[in-house]
Amino acid sequence: NAGVTQTPKFQVLKTGQSMTLQCAQDMNHEYMSWYRQDPGMGLRLIHYSVGAGITDQGEVPNGYNVSRSTTEDFPLRLLSAAPSQTSVYFCASSYSRLTNTGELFFGEGSRLTVL
């Protein structure tokens, strides 16, 4: 199994450009989420989804959009990139709620630099 696949692995953008980070999982997981990791800040939740057609905001949603048209895919869109969005982005998925021994499976990350 491929698990959680993120593309691209690296991207450089100019301020104001838009782009989409792709995330796909082949484990039939209902729950998916996006995090950003910044030095000294740990991982912060951007958006999450509990199933196809259902998304909600996490801790730091501003400047990002998500959609969940299928169980497998959960793309993250940057509408107008800003230098503050320079970060490493992780997509994650789980089969069950994490209040019930669910395991969160992570992709390898997408490193984004905004100039």
Added chain:
Amino acid sequence: GEDVEQSLFLSVREGDSSVINCTYTDSSSTYLYWYKQEPGAGLQLLTYIFSNMDMKQDQRLTVLLNKKDKHLSLRIADTQTGDSAIYFCAEPAQAGTALIFGKGTTLSVSS
């Protein structure tokens, strides 16, 4: 809301024990997690503990939970250079649909 705190750095010598500490805020958390991140990689689940347990042992790993003080610790016995990584404590958030992570403890193991 949920919040998780942990110290940022720990340096030990190979063969010593490492203890990474964490405090959390949500007393209703049913499970608490430890994740490990190696350089350039995503996070991987290391271990977890159910909230009605005080201790869980898994080979070289021992997790201790003090619910009264909302304190969680991870002990790694006989620490090896391969254990050098960032360790994250986490608790469920958003009704268990995601996790809230601490800032991560960078463990450095010297030989």
